[in-house]
Amino acid sequence: MAAMRNALLLAALVASPISLAASPLSLSLAPAMASAPRSSQDATAAAAASAITFDPIHSMAIFRVQHLGAGYFYGRFNELTGTATWPLDDSAAPTFDVTTEVKKVDTGSEKLDGNLQGPNFFNQAEFPTIQFKSKSAERVGERHWKVKGDLTLRGVTKEIEVDCTVSGVGKGPTGQKVGFECMFTIMRADYGMKWGIEAPKGALGNEVRMTISLEGDVAKAAG
Amino acid sequence: MDGVVGYIVSVVVIPALVAAAVASIALVTPLRRRAWAVECFPAMAVALAFLVSFTNELGWTAVARQVITIEGDDAPFERWHRLGLAALMLMVGAVCIVVARMRMPRGGAPIVTMVALGIAGALAAQFVQFPQPTLLKQLGLAALVLAAGVALPLAGGAIYWIAWGAFGIVAALAGLGGFASLAVMCGAVSVASLLIAILAAIGGKFAKDAKPMEAAGAPLVVCAVMIALAARCGDAYDQSQTPDWLWWLVPLVPGFALIFTKQALRAPSIAAASFWRTLGAALAGVAILGAAIALDSSQNAGGGGEEEDPYADMYGG
Numbered sequence: 001m002a003a004m005r006n007a008l009l010l011a012a013l014v015a016s017p018i019s020l021a022a023s024p025l026s027l028s029l030a031p032a033m034a035s036a037p038r039s040s041q042d043a044t045a046a047a048a049a050s051a052i053t054f055d056p057i058h059s060m061a062i063f064r065v066q067h068l069g070a071g072y073f074y075g076r077f078n079e080l081t082g083t084a085t086w087p088l089d090d091s092a093a094p095t096f097d098v099t100t101e102v103k104k105v106d107t108g109s110e111k112l113d114g115n116l117q118g119p120n121f122f123n124q125a126e127f128p129t130i131q132f133k134s135k136s137a138e139r140v141g142e143r144h145w146k147v148k149g150d151l152t153l154r155g156v157t158k159e160i161e162v163d164c165t166v167s168g169v170g171k172g173p174t175g176q177k178v179g180f181e182c183m184f185t186i187m188r189a190d191y192g193m194k195w196g197i198e199a200p201k202g203a204l205g206n207e208v209r210m211t212i213s214l215e216g217d218v219a220k221a222a223g
Numbered sequence: 224m225d226g227v228v229g230y231i232v233s234v235v236v237i238p239a240l241v242a243a244a245v246a247s248i249a250l251v252t253p254l255r256r257r258a259w260a261v262e263c264f265p266a267m268a269v270a271l272a273f274l275v276s277f278t279n280e281l282g283w284t285a286v287a288r289q290v291i292t293i294e295g296d297d298a299p300f301e302r303w304h305r306l307g308l309a310a311l312m313l314m315v316g317a318v319c320i321v322v323a324r325m326r327m328p329r330g331g332a333p334i335v336t337m338v339a340l341g342i343a344g345a346l347a348a349q350f351v352q353f354p355q356p357t358l359l360k361q362l363g364l365a366a367l368v369l370a371a372g373v374a375l376p377l378a379g380g381a382i383y384w385i386a387w388g389a390f391g392i393v394a395a396l397a398g399l400g401g402f403a404s405l406a407v408m409c410g411a412v413s414v415a416s417l418l419i420a421i422l423a424a425i426g427g428k429f430a431k432d433a434k435p436m437e438a439a440g441a442p443l444v445v446c447a448v449m450i451a452l453a454a455r456c457g458d459a460y461d462q463s464q465t466p467d468w469l470w471w472l473v474p475l476v477p478g479f480a481l482i483f484t485k486q487a488l489r490a491p492s493i494a495a496a497s498f499w500r501t502l503g504a505a506l507a508g509v510a511i512l513g514a515a516i517a518l519d520s521s522q523n524a525g526g527g528g529e530e531e532d533p534y535a536d537m538y539g540g
Contacts, residue, residue, distance in 0.1 A: 068226075110523060114462030115401035119303055125354035125460050126302060155299035192298040195403065199280055200230030 048087040052178050052216035054098065056081050061100060061212045065188075066205035073204075075107040075116070077130070084216060086178065088169055093137030093145055094180070096164075098214065100130050120195035127154045132162070147182070153191040160184050167213070176218040185209045234276045234407045235414060242272035242415035243422060250419070250426040261434040263321040265419045266441035269386065270313040272415035273449060276408040277307040286311060303405070303456050305351050313448060316343065317441035324440050336440050343448045344368035351452055353459030364455050367474050371447035374478030375438045378504065379487070381497035382438040383420035385477045385504045386446050387413050392473050392508045393453045396515055400461035409453050424494060435493065438477075450474045464522035465515040472511055479507035 056079035067073040077100040086094035102124040105116050117124035134149035143166035151160045167179035187206050189197055196204035249255060249264035278286060284293055286307040288300065320339045324332040348365035378385040390413035398406035420436075427433045436442075451474045458470035480487070482503035490496035 111401070115403075118401040118403075118462050119301065119405075119460050120401075120403050123301060123460075124462075127299070156297060192301070194281075199233060201226040203226055203230075 048089065049085045049092055050088055050176075050178070051219040052084040052086060053219065054080055054082050054084070054214050054216040055177075058215040059098075059213060061210055064209040064211075066207070067203075069202050069205075073107075075105060075112075077101075078104045078106050080212070080214060084178075084180070084214070086166070088176075088178070088218070090143050090166070093139070094134070094147065094164065094166075095137075096132060096134040096147065096149065096180075096182075096214075098132045098212070102128055102130065121193055123154055132160075134162075135159070137164075151184075151186065153186075154193060156191045158186075158190055160186060162212075172217075174217060175220055178216055178218055180212075180214040182212040182214070183210065231407070233279045235411045238272045238275035238279065238411040239414035239418055241275050242268035242411075243418035245271055246415075246419045247422050247426075250422040251430075253430075255426050255430040255433045258434045259321050259325055261436065262324070262440045262442060263317060265383065265423070265436070266317040266321075266445045267314045268419060269383075269412060269416060269442070269445050270310045270317065270449065272412045273408055274307060274310040274314070276411035277310065280404055280407070281307070302353050303460060306405075306408075306452055306456060309347070309351055309452055310449070312346075313343075313445045317445050320441040320444055332440065336443055339444050340369060340372040340447060343444055344372075347448060347452060351455075353456060363471075364451065367451040367455060367471065368448055371451045371474035371477070372443060374475045375443050375447050377480045378438045378477045378500055379480070379496070380436045380438070380493055381420075381480065381500040381504075382436060382442055382446065382477075383416045383423060384497055384501040385480060386416035386450070387420060388501065388505050388508045389413075389446075389450050389473060389476045390416060390453065392476065392512055393450070393457055395512055396461075396463075396465060396470065396473070397453075397457045399515060399519060400457060400463040400465060402457060402460050402462075405453065405457055405460070412449065412453075420497075424497075427493065447474070450476075463515070464519045466518065469511055469515050469518075472507075476504050476507050476511070479503045482506065 059080035061077040061080060062074060063076070064072050064074050080098055080100045082096065082098035084094055084096045084098075086092070102117055102122040105113050105122065107113055107116065116122055119125070122130075129152075131152045132149055133152075134147045136149075137145045137147045140146050140163075145164045147162045147164045148159060149162065150157050162182045162184045164180055164182040167181045170177050170179070186208050188194075188208050189206050196202075197206045246265040246268035249257070249260035254260035254264075274286075281304065284296055284298070285304045287293055288296060288298070289305055289308040316339070320335060323335045323339070327335055344365040347368050348361040351364065352361065375382060375385075390409045394406045394409035394413055397403075397409060423436045427435065438446075454470050454473040458465075458467055461470070480500035480503045483499035484503075487496040487499040490499060
């Protein structure tokens with residue numbers, strides 16, 4: 001009912017150019033209008049897709065890379081930020097726009113964090129953020145999607161495929177929460193991060209496996 | 224070959240040996256009697272050491288990408304890669320400076336050096352920009368080139384001994400700051416400078432009418448520009464606690480040769496004079512390095528211990 005009321009309110013606002021132009025609300029409504037669906041069927045689906053804002057404290061990315069051809073080294077990026085959309089009934093694919101700052105890398109060693117932020121690796125001074133933006137998705141199973149999107153790392157943007165599972169829908173003191181766990185693998189040399197692959201040979205592996213855990217707050221329905 | 228050993232051979236040993244081979248053309252052959260050769264080949268060799276190290280690590284595309292678009296190349300443009308191009312330009316510049324100095328009438332050679340240094344400083348400020356460039360930073364870079372150019376003549380005949388130390392300090396600071404590539408590249412130049420200094424000493428001892436090494440002309444411009452650029456680059460990407468002012472002191476290290484001027488002037492031989500000059504610069508270098516390590520250690524120690532969990536209040540929510 002609330003979703004239908006929102007759709008009707010939106011339709012009423014669209015039909016009234018005077019109120020849009022005159023009202024300061026016009027600015028905040030603009031993005032919603034840009035993505036406003038055309039048919040009523042779409043409207044129902046779009047209204048059902050919840051907007052999710054990630055909670056940086058409970059969202060992080062863990063990376064794994066082989067060290068000296070022997071053990072796996074793990075590190076993480078703390079405080080992921082961004083948004084997603086996903087209907088809680090899993091009737092449509094999720095979309096993601098996730099960003100982290102390179103300076104949030106955390107290996108448990110300040111020295112190593114500094115090395116990773118340096119020009120041989122993430123080059124924080126020139127490329128301070130890493131971003132993933134989804135473009136399309138394909139259902140794999142219940143609450144399980146293969147999401148395609150662009151990963152921008154060190155100024156290089158490449159399409160990757162992310163295996164994404166909805167880890168759960170829960171309730172916290174601030175409202176409804178949704179969690180996702182996403183995994184993908186990249187070759188870091190593709191992003192110009194070549195140190196330690198050939199020179200020094202085999203110091204660090206080329207293949208980097210990423211596991212991303214996202215938890216976000218579902219936007220409360222207006223009205 | 225072990226990975227790390229192979230890497231050091233590729234990016235330090237081979238570039239230094241290539242540079243030494245080029246410098247030896249003038250230093251241990253009959254060309255040692257020609258002032259232009261003694262000025263040109265070792266100066267080119269210093270820049271060449273950096274270039275070979277740079278290309279051995281990053282490939283020629285990292286240099287070519289600076290000036291042309293390479294089909295199929297989607298690697299990111301990184302500002303510090305301009306150092307490779309700068310080294311290449313300095314090799315060409317060294318030849319131009321030598322030719323210009325030769326063609327100048329008597330007494331005109333220092334003017335060529337000063338003009339070349341001014342042009343090099345202006346070009347560096349215009350074309351070599353590191354992250355978050357500002358007008359002030361670029362003017363600072365030009366000033367740093369000029370300051371190094373003023374400090375280096377104080378090294379006198381010990382220019383390559385002092386270059387050994389100055390590039391060694393940049394290499395150590397870069398290593399401390401987590402910039403392994405700059406560390407090995409400056410390490411290569413440092414070793415190359417040491418080999419050049421040794422070859423110059425040996426060649427000078429055995430060649431008749433050998434021309435002495437001088438901190439003037441091409442060697443002055445090449446060393447001044449490279450030390451200033453490397454120090455500024457290291458500072459721009461530094462991840463350690465080394466303060467900016469310590470980085471900015473490095474190009475002035477050759478000027479500390481002044482400390483033992485009296486001893487250098489009274490020295491019985493060129494080698495002894497070089498020793499005293501190098502000692503003065505070395506003391507300054509050790510002081511800079513010691514300060515950087517001490518500051519880095521104290522900062523890390525200050526942040527140690529049980530850190531307060533900034534998210535402690537979240538768990539209860």
